[in-house]
Amino acid sequence: MSLVAATIKRDLLLAARNPGEWLNPLMFFLMVVALFPLAVDPDPKFLARIAGGVIWVAALLATLLSLDALYKSDVEDGTLEQWLASGESLYLLALAKALVHWLCSGLPLTLMAPVLGVMMALPQDAYWAMILSLLVGTPVLSLLGSVGAALTAGVRSGGLLLSLLILPMYVPVLIFAASAVYHAGIGMDYNGQIGFLGAMLALAACLTPFAAAAALKLNLSR
Amino acid sequence: MSLVAATIKRDLLLAARNPGEWLNPLMFFLMVVALFPLAVDPDPKFLARIAGGVIWVAALLATLLSLDALYKSDVEDGTLEQWLASGESLYLLALAKALVHWLCSGLPLTLMAPVLGVMMALPQDAYWAMILSLLVGTPVLSLLGSVGAALTAGVRSGGLLLSLLILPMYVPVLIFAASAVYHAGIGMDYNGQIGFLGAMLALAACLTPFAAAAALKLNLSR
Amino acid sequence: MLDRYDNNSVSLAATDLFCERDDRVLFESLSFAIGNGDLLQLAGPNGAGKTTLLRLLAGLNRDYDGELLWHDEPLDDVFSEYAARRLYLGHSAAIKRALTPIENLRWLVSPWAEQANISDDELWQALEQVELGGYEETPCNQLSAGQQRRVGLARLDVVPAPLWILDEPFTALDVYGVEWLEQRIQRHVERNGAVVITSHHALQNIPSLQRLDLGLLAASPSRSDAVSDAEEGAS
Amino acid sequence: MLDRYDNNSVSLAATDLFCERDDRVLFESLSFAIGNGDLLQLAGPNGAGKTTLLRLLAGLNRDYDGELLWHDEPLDDVFSEYAARRLYLGHSAAIKRALTPIENLRWLVSPWAEQANISDDELWQALEQVELGGYEETPCNQLSAGQQRRVGLARLDVVPAPLWILDEPFTALDVYGVEWLEQRIQRHVERNGAVVITSHHALQNIPSLQRLDLGLLAASPSRSDAVSDAEEGAS
Amino acid sequence: MWQKLVRLYHRLGSPKWFYEITSGWIFWLTLVSVIGCVAGLVMGLLFAPADYQQGDSFRIIYIHVPAAIVAQSAFMMMAVSGAVYLVWKMKMAAWVARAVAPLGASFCLIALFTGAIWGKPTWGTWWVWDARLTSMLLLLFLYFGVMALQRAIESEEASHKAGAILSLVGVVNIPIIKYSVEWWNTLHQPATLKLTEKPSMAPEMLWPLLIMIVTTYVFFALMVILRTRNEILWHERKRGWVQELPEMLGGKR
Amino acid sequence: MEFNSFSEFLAMGRHGFYVWLSYGLAALVIAVNVILPMLQRRRLIREQAQRVRRQQRPNKTAAGNASASESAAPEAATVKSRP
Numbered sequence A, B: 001m002s003l004v005a006a007t008i009k010r011d012l013l014l015a016a017r018n019p020g021e022w023l024n025p026l027m028f029f030l031m032v033v034a035l036f037p038l039a040v041d042p043d044p045k046f047l048a049r050i051a052g053g054v055i056w057v058a059a060l061l062a063t064l065l066s067l068d069a070l071y072k073s074d075v076e077d078g079t080l081e082q083w084l085a086s087g088e089s090l091y092l093l094a095l096a097k098a099l100v101h102w103l104c105s106g107l108p109l110t111l112m113a114p115v116l117g118v119m120m121a122l123p124q125d126a127y128w129a130m131i132l133s134l135l136v137g138t139p140v141l142s143l144l145g146s147v148g149a150a151l152t153a154g155v156r157s158g159g160l161l162l163s164l165l166i167l168p169m170y171v172p173v174l175i176f177a178a179s180a181v182y183h184a185g186i187g188m189d190y191n192g193q194i195g196f197l198g199a200m201l202a203l204a205a206c207l208t209p210f211a212a213a214a215a216l217k218l219n220l221s222r
Numbered sequence C, D: 001m002l003d004r005y006d007n008n009s010v011s012l013a014a015t016d017l018f019c020e021r022d023d024r025v026l027f028e029s030l031s032f033a034i035g036n037g038d039l040l041q042l043a044g045p046n047g048a049g050k051t052t053l054l055r056l057l058a059g060l061n062r063d064y065d066g067e068l069l070w071h072d073e074p075l076d077d078v079f080s081e082y083a084a085r086r087l088y089l090g091h092s093a094a095i096k097r098a099l100t101p102i103e104n105l106r107w108l109v110s111p112w113a114e115q116a117n118i119s120d121d122e123l124w125q126a127l128e129q130v131e132l133g134g135y136e137e138t139p140c141n142q143l144s145a146g147q148q149r150r151v152g153l154a155r156l157d158v159v160p161a162p163l164w165i166l167d168e169p170f171t172a173l174d175v176y177g178v179e180w181l182e183q184r185i186q187r188h189v190e191r192n193g194a195v196v197i198t199s200h201h202a203l204q205n206i207p208s209l210q211r212l213d214l215g216l217l218a219a220s221p222s223r224s225d226a227v228s229d230a231e232e233g234a235s
Numbered sequence E: 001m002w003q004k005l006v007r008l009y010h011r012l013g014s015p016k017w018f019y020e021i022t023s024g025w026i027f028w029l030t031l032v033s034v035i036g037c038v039a040g041l042v043m044g045l046l047f048a049p050a051d052y053q054q055g056d057s058f059r060i061i062y063i064h065v066p067a068a069i070v071a072q073s074a075f076m077m078m079a080v081s082g083a084v085y086l087v088w089k090m091k092m093a094a095w096v097a098r099a100v101a102p103l104g105a106s107f108c109l110i111a112l113f114t115g116a117i118w119g120k121p122t123w124g125t126w127w128v129w130d131a132r133l134t135s136m137l138l139l140l141f142l143y144f145g146v147m148a149l150q151r152a153i154e155s156e157e158a159s160h161k162a163g164a165i166l167s168l169v170g171v172v173n174i175p176i177i178k179y180s181v182e183w184w185n186t187l188h189q190p191a192t193l194k195l196t197e198k199p200s201m202a203p204e205m206l207w208p209l210l211i212m213i214v215t216t217y218v219f220f221a222l223m224v225i226l227r228t229r230n231e232i233l234w235h236e237r238k239r240g241w242v243q244e245l246p247e248m249l250g251g252k253r
Numbered sequence F: 001m002e003f004n005s006f007s008e009f010l011a012m013g014r015h016g017f018y019v020w021l022s023y024g025l026a027a028l029v030i031a032v033n034v035i036l037p038m039l040q041r042r043r044l045i046r047e048q049a050q051r052v053r054r055q056q057r058p059n060k061t062a063a064g065n066a067s068a069s070e071s072a073a074p075e076a077a078t079v080k081s082r083p
C-alpha cells in the first residue's frame, strides 16, 4: 500500500474515530443558517428571497472553519516531515487531503442542505439548483482552502488568518452558486452558472495542489 | 506585581507583538458582512432591512473565531499548569482573560461598526443603537465564550466544537441586540433591549468566570 | 538568597497513596515524607506513573485515594500557602514563543514577586546563569530546544521556594546544562531546601539522593526479561 | 531480516557544508562521509546545530551551501531513491493520538510496504519488541510519554533501510528502553547498516562510535568556564 | 546584451549594490515627485475647468484614479517579485515584495476612501455594491491577507515564501474575481449608478491627470526603495558593509 | 485660473467638503507612508549604534555580577525593530 493510499485510509479512520471532525461543520452550518431568521426577520417570503444566499454563506463559513485543522496536526506531530522524508509526491498528498476534506465536509453539507432549504422556505424549484451547486462548488472550496490551510498550518491562531486569506478567493464561487440558486428560484435557467462552477472545479483541481504542495514545504523550514 | 496583573500585561504584550490577534477578527468581521450583498442582493433598500442582523451575526462569528485561541496556547505550553500551581484564584484569571479578549476583539469591532453601517446602508437613526448594543453586547460574548474556550482548550480541532457549544448561548444576545438596531432603524424606542443586554452583562460578569475556572481545571487532568 | 530559606520548613507527607488510571493500579499504599534537606528521585520505567505522582504532590491532580499532608494539614486546605512554598516545573515550561526570555521570566516569577521583591537585575543575572546571556532580547521561537528549557530553569535561581518539584528537568539539556542543574539541585539541598524529581537520568554527583521506585514490573510480563538483561549488562 | 541489508550499500558524503541561521554560522567547511558499518554521533551543546545538520542529511532542509552526495550524486537529484534507503526519525514521531499503536505503525511503514512486503505479523512483533505488547489496541493518547516514543521506534525493526537518521531517540525512554535501543543500533551497525544520531546521552556500549562535535564554544565566552568546570568535575 | 542582463540580475540581487546605488536616487525621485505633485495639483485644482455635470467635485479624480491604478499594478509587482524569489531564490526580491504589500494596500485604501467620498455628491451615497467598488474592496482584502500571512509566520524565509505563494495565487484569482463581480453586478442590478466610462476629456482636464498618474508611480517607486532599504539594513545588519556605513557609525544616541 | 478668489477655491463650488476631505485623507495616508519608513530607518540606525557600542564596551548588566566576564555575546536580534 503506497503512502498516499495509506494516508487517505488513515485520515478516514481518524474521521471515523473522531466523528466531531465531520459532524461539527455540519452543526455549524445548521446553526449559522438558523441565526438568520432570529437576527433578521422570520417572515417566510422574506426568507425565501435570502435563502440561497444565506445557505451558501453558511456553507462557505463551515468549510472554512473545518479547513483550519486540515494540515495543522500533521505539521505538529511530524507526519508532514515523514511525508517529505519519504520522497513521495506532495502534489498527490495535497490532492488526497483535499479529497478527504471534501468527503468529511462538503459532501455532508450537500446532503444536509435540503433540510435547511425547508427551514429557510427555499422555493420548490430551487432545490436541485442548490444541491447541484453545492456538489460542484464545495470541492472548489476544499481545493482552494487547502492552499490556505497549508500556508497557515504552522501558525498559532491560524483559523482566522486562514479566513482572511481564503474568503476573497471564495467570492467567485459564492457569486455563481448563489446566483444559480436564485435564478432557479425565479424559474430561470441556471446551466451557465453550474457550467462556470464546473470550469472552476477543473481549474482548481489542476492548479491548487501545486500551490498547496509548495506551501507545505514551508512548514518544515521552521 | 501579582500573577493576575502580570498575566494581563503579558497578554497585552503578546497582542501588541502579534497584531494579527486583534486585526484578524476585525478583517473577518468586514469580510463576512461583505459576503451578504454578494450572495443575496446589493440593493440598498434591501440591505438596509437586513443590515442590523447581518452586522450582529458577523460580529458574533468574529468573536467566536477569535475565542478559539483564548486558552489553547496557555494549556499547551503549560501556562495554565503554572497558574494552578500558583494557588492564585482562577476566577480572577478567567475574568482577566475575558477582559483582555474583549479589548482585543469586542472593542475594535465596536469602533469599526459604523463603517460597515455605511456599507450596508444602515438607516441613519440606527447608528447609535448599533454602537451601544455592540458596546454592551460584545463583553457578554467574550465572557460567555470564555467558558466555551476553557472547555475546549485541550481539544484538537476545538474551533468548531466551541462554536457549537457557544452559539446557542449567544442567541439571546443576538435577538435583543438585533432587535434594538432594527427598532432604532424604524424610529422606535430601544432602551428596553439595551437594558436587557446590560443585565446580561452584569450576570455574565459575575457567573461565567466561575464556570470558566471550573472548566480550566478539567484541562489539567489530561 | 540564602536567608530566604530561613523559617521555610518543608514537611510534605504522603500516607497510603493509591492511584489508578484506566483501571490499572499505578501505585498503592505508598507512604513517604519529605522534609528539609531531602532529595527524592522518582524512578521507574516508562508509564510507571512518575508524572502522575509528581502532579499529585504538586497539588495539580486530586484524583487519588489516601492522604497528602503539608505540615500535618491536608494539602487542599492549605493550598495557597503550600503553593507559595513550592516550585513546580512541569514537562511544558510555560514559555510564550513570541516573547523574549526576560519577558517570559518576569511572568514566571510573578507569583512570588510581591513577597520576595524580585528585581529585574536578578532576573537578568539568572538568565546569565543559565547561559542565555545575550539572548535576553531574542524571541524564544528563535532558540533551540535546550535553550527554551533553560528559560524555565532560570527561575530556580530567583524564586524563594524551599520545595522544588521537577518533572524531567534534564530534558534537552547538554552536558554543561546537566552539570549546572545537578550542582544547582545539590546546592539547594545543602541549603536546607527539598527537591522531588523525576528523571531517567542518573543523578550522579549528589550524595543525599533517595530513590523511590515505581514499578510496572508486574503489569507486563515481557518486562522481567528486560530487567534481567539490564542487570546482566550492568554486572 | 538480515538479508534485507544485502546490496544496500550506504555512501553519503558531505563536502564543505556551511549553514547559518539568523546570520549566525552554525557550522562551516564541514566534510565527512558515512558508509556501511559507520555510526556517527553528532554532539555539541544546546543550540549548536545538531538538529539542523541532521535535517540537512535527511534531505529535509535545503538551506545550505556545500554539497551532499549520495553515491556521488547530489542528494536532490536522487532523492526518492535515497528516501527509500534511509529512515528518518525526528523529534516529533508522527503519532496520531487518536489511533492505536498498530494503526500508527501501519502508516509509518507504508512508504516501504510495497517494496518490502511488510506483513501485519511483523508489525505486531515489532510492537512486542518495544514492550508495547498488550497496548496494541489502546489509543496512543492513553500512553505515557515514553510509550508513545516507542511506537515510532518500533519501525526500526521492520523498515529495510540501511541508513538510519535519528534525532534524540533516547528522549523519554527509561533505562530498559535505552538499553534496548543501544543494542538495536549496535546490531544494525554490525549488520553493515549505518546510523547517524544526535543525543545528549553518552552511547556507552557501542564500540564503533565516531563523534562529530559541533561547537558553540567560540560564540559564547562564558561557555569556556563551563567546559573547564565539566572537565574538573570529570577528572 | 545577454551578458549585460546577467550582470544586471546579479547586481539587483546584491543588497549592497542596491543600497548604494539607490542612495543617489532618493533625492531625484523625491524632487520629481514633489514637482510632479505640485504641477499636477495646481493644474488640476486651479486651471482645469469644472465638469459640466459634476461641477468641481470631479477634481477628486486627480488622486482617485492614480491611486486606483497604482494599487492594481502594485499587486502585480508583488506577485512578480514573489515569483522571482520562489524561482531564483533572490532575497532582494522577497524584500521588495514585503515592501510593496503595505504600499499597495495604502493606495488601495486611498482609492476606496476618495471613491467613497466622491460617491456622496455624485450618487448621493457613500457606498454602493458596484462591480468596480466591490472588486477594489476584494483587492484590499487580498492585500491584507498577504500582509497578515507575512507577519504571522515566525520563520523569516517561510514568511517570504508564503507571501509569494499567496500573491501568486491571488494574481491568478484577480481576473476571475473581477470578472465574476462584474458579471454578478450587471446581472442583479441594472447599472443605474455606474462609473462614467472613460470620458473624452478636455485636454486641460486630461493633462493634469496624466501628470498625476506618472507622479504617483514615481512616488510609489520612491517608497518601495525606502522600505526596501530598511529591509536591507535589518537583514544585513551583521554584515561588515552595513556596520561600516557612515550613517551607522555616526548614529546618534 | 478657474477660481476668482481663495474662498471660492476653498468652496469648490459647493463640493469643498468632499474635495478637501478626500485630498486630506489621501495626504494623511501618504504622510503615514512617508513617515513610517523614515522612523524605521532612524530606529534601525540607532539600534545598530547601540549594538556596536555594546560590543566595544562589555558589562551592560549589573556591576555586581560576579560570574565570568561577559563580553561579545552572540548577537541577539531585537524584535522591536523588525520592519
Ligand code: HEM
Residues within 6 Å of the ligand: E061, E064, E065, E068, E069, E072, E111, E112, E113, E114, E115, E116, E117, E118, E119, E120, E122, E132, E133, E134, E136, E137, E195, E196, E197, E198
Ligand atoms: C469607493 C468607491 C470607488 C472605487 C473603489 C473606485 C475604484 C476605481 C477603480 C478601480 C478605477 C480604475 C482605475 C483604472 O484601472 O483605470 C476607477 C477609475 C475611475 N473612477 Fe472610481 N471608484 C470609486 C468611486 C468613484 C466615483 C464615485 C466616481 C465618480 C462618479 C469615480 C470615477 C472614476 C473615474 C472617472 C475613473 C477613471 C475611469 C477610467 O480611467 O477608466 N469613481 N475607480
Ligand SMILES: Nc1ncnc2c1ncn2[C@@H]1O[C@H](COP(=O)(O)OP(=O)(O)OP(=O)(O)O)[C@@H](O)[C@H]1O
Residues within 6 Å of the ligand: B221, B222, C021, C022, C026, C044, C045, C046, C047, C048, C049, C050, C051, C052, C053, D141, D142, D143, D144, D145, D146, D147, D172, D174
Ligand atoms: N491521559 C491519560 N489517560 C489515561 N491514562 C493515562 C493518561 N496518561 C497516562 N496514562 C497512563 O498512566 C500511566 C502513567 O503515566 P505517566 O505519564 O505518569 O508515566 P511516567 O512514569 O511519567 O512515564 P514516562 O517515563 O514515560 O514519562 C501510563 O501507563 C499510561 O498508560
Ligand SMILES: Nc1ncnc2c1ncn2[C@@H]1O[C@H](COP(=O)(O)OP(=O)(O)OP(=O)(O)O)[C@@H](O)[C@H]1O
Residues within 6 Å of the ligand: A221, A222, C141, C142, C143, C144, C145, C146, C147, C172, C174, D021, D022, D026, D044, D045, D046, D047, D048, D049, D050, D051, D052, D053, E155
Ligand atoms: N526556527 C528557528 N529560527 C531561527 N533560528 C533557529 C530556529 N530554530 C533554531 N534556531 C537557531 O539555530 C541554532 C541551532 O538549533 P538546533 O535546533 O539545530 O540546535 P540543537 O543542536 O539541536 O540544540 P538542542 O540540543 O537544544 O536540541 C540555535 O542556536 C537556534 O538559535
Ligand SMILES: [Mg+2]
Residues within 6 Å of the ligand: C050, C051, D144, D145
Ligand atoms: Mg512522565
Ligand SMILES: [Mg+2]
Residues within 6 Å of the ligand: C144, C145, D050, D051
Ligand atoms: Mg535539537
